[in-house]
Amino acid sequence: MNLKTVGMISSYRNLDQRGDWLWQQTPHQFGLWGNIKMQALAPQPDFLLMYQYDFPKKPQPQSLIDKLRKKLQKPNVDVSSRLRGVPKERIIYLLREPPLEEVVEKNKHYYQVATKYCGYISGPDDFAPVPDYMPAIWYHNNSFQELNEMPVPEKVAPCSWITSGINRTANHRQRLQFLESLQNHQIKFDLYGRNLPVSAKSRGELGNKWHGMAPYYYNLSIENYAENSWYVSEKLWDALLAWCLPIYYGGSAADKLLPPGSFLRLPSLDEKGIAYIQEVTATPDAWYAAKDAIAEARQIILHKLNLLNWLSEFVTKFS
Incomplete structure (x- = not known):
């Protein structure tokens, strides 16, 4: 079987973004499941999972002081540079947070920006491009x-x-x-x-x-x-x-x-x-x-x- 490598990036602060991410969720070594191997940090994966990835916020009108501060800050990371050469149709965007009233507009913004980079975009709400439940991950250390x-x-x-x-x-x-x-x-x-x-x-x-x-x-x-x-x-x-x-x-x-x-x-x-x-x-x-x-x-x-x-x-x- 020709195994396909799946990489991952995320902005979720509670997620352990290491090379063995999700390996505890398979009985096989090295993150294998069926026809894939989960290699979060793979430099050239066949597919890329953007898991609760926070795209840059909408630009807001800035005062002169804000503009000066921005010049002193590190520039925003170019999203394209994080995609590791994976074609758009093989990039998956999964939003995992619920559509709480306080974050609905932010989530809608993420979906909109994701259309530029991702071929599949889903989240647990009715306004997602593909409304669906979140596939299961768990937080026990057991194998x-x-x-x-x-x-x-x-x-x-x-x-x-x-x-x-x-x-x-x-x-x-x-x-x-x-x-x-x-x-x-x-x-x-x-x-x-x-x-x-x-x-x-x-x-x-x-x-x-x-x-x-x-x-x-x-x-x-x-x-x-x-x-x-x-x-x-x-x-x-x-x-x-x-x-x-x-x-x-x-x-x-x-x-x-x-x-x-x-x-x-x-x-x-x-x-x-x-x-x-x-x-x-x-x-x-x-x-x-x-x-x-x-x-x-x-x-x-x-x-x-x-x-x-x-x-x-x-x-x-x-x-």
């Missing part, structure tokens, strides 16, 4: 084979939530308010994450999300955005791969992608939602009832929704 073949880890605690203290949008602030309400109601769950308020009683940031999920029956998987039928993030994949039953707050994309019963729907981020969490997490009964559905969902995530599988299927169209 693909470990995740694929492992028995159910020992469950010893009821519920966890891994989140952050980001508050730059109204949706982020709503999530933090819900967190405060949960703790004020003394709902039993373990909280992990970075930059959380001191009042949040967090157990701290984790080096490996597995440690904050695998020992728990349930995980609170609460998206920053739940208003369309496209957006679903790693919050759901990570919980299921750790054999948690997610108590999920998000849009309807999850219903299309995963088997019935593999996650629970949190009805709302209010008193009703708090009561639901309290009732469900009081016993492991719901987890035991969902165990087979969780097993099925894990196989779908690992083998079908996997970003490497998506890239392999995309490359197949050119053969």
Whole structure:
């Protein structure tokens, strides 16, 4: 088989842009999956993935002081110089962030600029050139084979939530308010994450999300955005791969992608939602009832929704 190399560039600050990016998402060595090999830093790849790449912003009217400052700054990187000679039809642009009100115009700008460089442009919103869900990546350090073949880890605690203290949008602030309400109601769950308020009683940031999920029956998987039928993030994949039953707050994309019963729907981020969490997490009964559905969902995530599988299927169209 003639393997095609896929390179990658991104502006996403939480993404580890190293030579072995995504290698943990395949059972094979060196990032191989089907007809591709994922080599993020390849100097001359056959295909290039622009993953949440932030194109330069629209030029704004500048004052004399702004113009002087610009002259002192380093010039913007020429986008074309980062494309490594890959032809337009083989460049893929995937936007992974949700269409929050505060960033919609920025995302639309990225899509518009991407048409100059990319043959395929997609994102989890209705105004993307190709509206679609985000192919799955996950943030456990375990190997693909470990995740694929492992028995159910020992469950010893009821519920966890891994989140952050980001508050730059109204949706982020709503999530933090819900967190405060949960703790004020003394709902039993373990909280992990970075930059959380001191009042949040967090157990701290984790080096490996597995440690904050695998020992728990349930995980609170609460998206920053739940208003369309496209957006679903790693919050759901990570919980299921750790054999948690997610108590999920998000849009309807999850219903299309995963088997019935593999996650629970949190009805709302209010008193009703708090009561639901309290009732469900009081016993492991719901987890035991969902165990087979969780097993099925894990196989779908690992083998079908996997970003490497998506890239392999995309490359197949050119053969």
